[in-house]
Amino acid sequence: MSVLNPPRSAGTRNASGRKGTGRSFSAWANRHRKWLFAAPAMVFVGVLIVFPLAWTLYLSLTDSQGSVRAATDFIGLKNYLTVLTDMERFWPAVGRTLAFTGVALAFEVVLGMGIALLLWRPFRGEKWVRVAILLPLVATPVAVGMMWRLIFDPNIGFANQLLGAIGIPPQPWLSGQDTALGTTIFMDVWQWTPMVVLILLAGLTSLSDEPDEAARVDGANAFQRFFYITLPLMMPTVIVAILLRGIDALKTFDILYATKGKGGGSFHEVETLNVYAYGLSFDYNQYGLSSAVLILFFMIIIGIMWLLTMRKKAVSK
């Protein structure tokens, strides 16, 4: 081997200087490939994230508003004080954000687990069910919002026609002050339960059959086997599903804006933190104030994620 292919470095380095630098560059690249590969993406994300986050933090301490070119003054923590004492918009928005996320997640996880269990063992027509599960997931959220807007229209909507057929009086759905948030939660459940199904199904299929089998031999019925064997084994996957879905549910924007428009409707009935912050920034140009809202929002998200990750660690042990 070494006779047929003598090490090339000795010859080429002497033959031409250019080749020598080329080789040493490739050697250098190979030695440092770890950072050579990772750095471009990290610089890109860093510039697009770290810098904007730092700027948001800075803006939250100024009275910036009106135009992006306007002069601003440093006002310390005044924005935070304004936001934290705001009982009309901020705190209700916090409540709606948590309610939306909590209720939607509860439905999605329970329904998702039920559907995943139905799909667990092979059956005929499996392909069709999988297609049905995929379609809501990939549908454009804004279009989905418009679609539900027609279905939930109080006068011509299919939802009230359906209720009428079984003798229930028409409901205001999206246009009602009390019903709007619940209706948007329903839309979120329609679109994202499939996501939870897919994650839980992947978890179920990777489970070992043995504990279930042993419990069956011992005479446990289906419910006992689910609650004492399958569910505890699935807890880490359930928490992953809650984490992944929860992050996105907290930040829901598209269907809320598509169905209720600016400010979450005329009474802010679906105004979550994200919709509120968006409105402050781009409808009212209150950049300083909105930055304070965003920093607080970000802290809420990190806090919830941290709690869930701790829980996951406890469950995995």
Next chain:
Amino acid sequence: MTVVTDSTTPAAAKPAPRRRKPLATRAYKVFRVVALIVVVLFLLAPLFWMLLASLKTNVDIYDTAKAVVFSPTFENYANVLQRNNYFVFIFNSFWVAFVSTALSIVLGVPAAYAMSRFTMHRSALVVLMARVIPGVSLLVPWYYVFSNLRMVGSFEVLILSHMFVALPLIVYIMMSYFDSLPLELEESAEVDGLTPIGAFRRITLPLSVAGIATAGILSFIFSWNNFMFALVLSGAKTKTLPVAIFDFVSYASIDWGGLMAAATVVTIPIMIIALFTQKYIVSGLTAGATKG
């Protein structure tokens, strides 16, 4: 002897292709069929309703007697595509999604590889933070910078903002893909005389085509569906489909037929892509989800 083998062979062969546990009772089987039909109806009926409405005149939409039986018309589609210039918006959506996905693959795949091979968990966390941060908190500074540079409304800015969605997604999916790829293949390639980068290029990359396809398709879908970034950063000439739909509503909110046609036009291309690439999408969405 022959009688025994004749009767046992089909019986023994049968359980293997069937499921391993044929213990489901008949009652459960019936329940399962009914439940699955309800689930499928619940998921597909609204989309079907949108499609039906897009083929109706506005008079028929208001007529509850013509809920399902009506004479279909393509008037709404003609209106959306011709008068509202949707072909331009379709191109914009496609172009932004395509370029941001391609660039994110170029940046993201090597990064995911390095992060997976050298277990750079803290660096990976920086990239994955992008999934957690609310988009608005990035939009404000971006809007500041790009409007001062007079670049709001350009394709470049739009593509950049969509890359921000795509890149973390691609890094996340590709990291779990590379984690599952055996290291030995590369090592033996290096023993045979390839440099580490050469081994990555000639062994690992060709083996990762399925993973890259998964990541690329998902990133394309997310970019296509993205609304908030385009709402702020696109201009009249670079408007993408989800934003264009919204325009349609604000000045003609009563034209339900046109609105549903517009919504269908946005949704159909992405659904067709999804149908042909099902298994990639599912593996991408569940990537890393079942690991501890």
